[in-house]
Amino acid sequence: MSRERVAKSAEELRRSAIDVAWRQWCAVGSLPSIAGEARxxxxxxxxxxxxxxxxxxxxERRLWDVLTWWAGTGVRLLSVQRIKKLAREYPPAVQxxxxxxxxxxxxxxxxxxxxxxGTGEAEPRGPEPRPEKWFGEGPELIEPAALLLRLRAxxxxxxxxxxxxxxxxxxxxxxxxxxxxxxxxxTPRALSTAAEDMARARLVHAxxxxxxxxxxxxxxxxxxxxxxxxxxxxxxxxxxxxLMNTLAWVDSDEFQGGTDYLVSxxxxxxxxxxxxxxxxxxxxxxxxxxxxxxxxxxxFAGTLRTxxxxxxxxx
Amino acid sequence: xxxxxxxxxAPLKALGDLLAGQGRRFAIVVVGGAALxxxxxxxxxxxxxxxxxLADPDSxxxxxxxxxARQLPRELAASAARVARDYxxxxxxxxxxxxxxxxxxxxxGMATRLHWRAYGGLMVGLVDRRDLxxxxxxxxxxxxxxxxxxxxxxxxxxxxxxxxxxxEWARAQDPSPGFAKVLAxxxxxxxxxxx
Numbered sequence: 132m133s134r135e136r137v138a139k140s141a142e143e144l145r146r147s148a149i150d151v152a153w154r155q156w157c158a159v160g161s162l163p164s165i166a167g168e169a170r171x172x173x174x175x176x177x178x179x180x181x182x183x184x185x186x187x188x189x190x191e192r193r194l195w196d197v198l199t200w201w202a203g204t205g206v207r208l209l210s211v212q213r214i215k216k217l218a219r220e221y222p223p224a225v226q227x228x229x230x231x232x233x234x235x236x237x238x239x240x241x242x243x244x245x246x247x248x249g250t251g252e253a254e255p256r257g258p259e260p261r262p263e264k265w266f267g268e269g270p271e272l273i274e275p276a277a278l279l280l281r282l283r284a285x286x287x288x289x290x291x292x293x294x295x296x297x298x299x300x301x302x303x304x305x306x307x308x309x310x311x312x313x314x315x316x317x318t319p320r321a322l323s324t325a326a327e328d329m330a331r332a333r334l335v336h337a338x339x340x341x342x343x344x345x346x347x348x349x350x351x352x353x354x355x356x357x358x359x360x361x362x363x364x365x366x367x368x369x370x371x372x373x374l375m376n377t378l379a380w381v382d383s384d385e386f387q388g389g390t391d392y393l394v395s396x397x398x399x400x401x402x403x404x405x406x407x408x409x410x411x412x413x414x415x416x417x418x419x420x421x422x423x424x425x426x427x428x429x430x431f432a433g434t435l436r437t438x439x440x441x442x443x444x445x446x
Numbered sequence: 447x448x449x450x451x452x453x454x455x456a457p458l459k460a461l462g463d464l465l466a467g468q469g470r471r472f473a474i475v476v477v478g479g480a481a482l483x484x485x486x487x488x489x490x491x492x493x494x495x496x497x498x499x500l501a502d503p504d505s506x507x508x509x510x511x512x513x514x515a516r517q518l519p520r521e522l523a524a525s526a527a528r529v530a531r532d533y534x535x536x537x538x539x540x541x542x543x544x545x546x547x548x549x550x551x552x553x554x555g556m557a558t559r560l561h562w563r564a565y566g567g568l569m570v571g572l573v574d575r576r577d578l579x580x581x582x583x584x585x586x587x588x589x590x591x592x593x594x595x596x597x598x599x600x601x602x603x604x605x606x607x608x609x610x611x612x613x614e615w616a617r618a619q620d621p622s623p624g625f626a627k628v629l630a631x632x633x634x635x636x637x638x639x640x641x
């Protein structure tokens with residue numbers, strides 16, 4: 132019974148994830164949104180969105196349509212190194228599909244993606260894109276949620292643009308290099324160099340204390356960027372990694388065939404292993420430690436439902 | 447006979463599930479409070495499982511080749527640690543404290559009297575009441591007459607004959623005069639209080 136509840140909650144989570152992915156694509160690609168649904172308003176993490184969409188490709192065909200379109204039009208705004216790093220946290224199937232996405236990126240003329248696309252005649256390409264599904268000449272980067280891509284388009288793809296996007300997204304809070312690294316996945320060393328350069332240029336403020344913290348004043352930046360407000364940062368990557376690993380597991384024989392205890396134990400692994408997804412985003416989920424053995428299945432189903440609701444509310 | 451406590455059944459079943467899921471099998475011989483509980487002889491809250499020996503889980507008679515458990519096999523210990531996490535147990539809930547230090551011997555015929563239970567990939571051999579009397583008497587004399595072992599011994603309601611047999615075995619384990627003195631005190635107390 133509890134396992135059925137987990138499966139049902141996982142489906143709710145899947146629907147929320149698809150909704151989030153599409154709303155984020157609508158925001159960064161300025162695509163026509165689904166009738167009655169708002170575009171994403173929180174900052175979009177472009178590489179995490181690519182990986183999420185690859186994971187959900189079989190559940191929502193149009194995500195592959197928009198991915199192949201993006202591979203042809205917006206891929207220069209992505210960091211290959213960063214997506215490689217992020218992809219390690221996803222199920223193996225996502226990494227295979229990333230190679231397919233990379234093939235389209237290489238075809239569009241961006242040679243940086245060769246290392247991901249593989250070589251030879253047997254290059255994986257995934258399903259044939261539907262030619263009638265073309266979303267325009269390229270992303271328009273109008274929506275506040277597309278800020279990170281906008282900064283990359285303006286300042287180049289790299290640590291400086293993402294550092295600035297992160298600091299703008301946290302309401303002027305002082306942030307350590309460690310925290311910025313947890314959000315952006317750049318190395319602390321790369322971020323320290325970038326932040327010190329930007330502080331020297333007076334684009335960001337550096338604190339006098341040790342370890343040094345950094346912040347930006349969002350108001351003048353929103354005037355400069357001509358947006359009413361700067362979109363909020365969300366830690367999408369750890370959350371998407373949790374979602375996709377959970378959904379892949381729920382679809383597997385391990386979930387279907389294991390005893391309730393084995394299923395509950397694996398559920399604990401997932402939540403404990405991805406705890407940052409909840410703590411960093413402030414998602415209050417039941418603690419595995421508060422349940423004994425298979426009783427945690429109830430807590431895990433609650434975790435999935437809470438996460439699904441948070442996704443719908445926070446995108 | 448009391449019903450075995452569920453406190454121990456659930457973690458053991460979980461451990462057996464984990465091992466079966468990994469395609470592994472182990473057989474352990476359990477002594478002490480856990481054996482008393484699982485045999486329904488004493489109802490004492492405990493999730494401390496003392497592993498006395500390891501056996502061959504694939505043998506038709508797993509008790510025939512008992513090996514004193516100096517340490518748990520790595521895979522068994524790893525799975526036990528996972529169960530500890532999942533049930534909020536002491537990380538050493540499944541332990542070899544009885545056999546890890548010094549020599550261990552088994553009362554004569556103990557192997558043939560083991561009560562085997564299967565929990566997925568885990569076979570658990572519970573030491574029989576008669577042999578538990580031996581181990582409990584030895585443990586009580588090794589501490590003092592007021593220890594929990596003495597309480598357990600009283601709960602087993604051993605006959606005089608069983609106590610004499612157990613005392614003989616215990617003396618063989620520790621022939622020192624100091625041990626003999628405490629053993630005599632324990633015997634006197636048990637006979638007095640169970641009489």
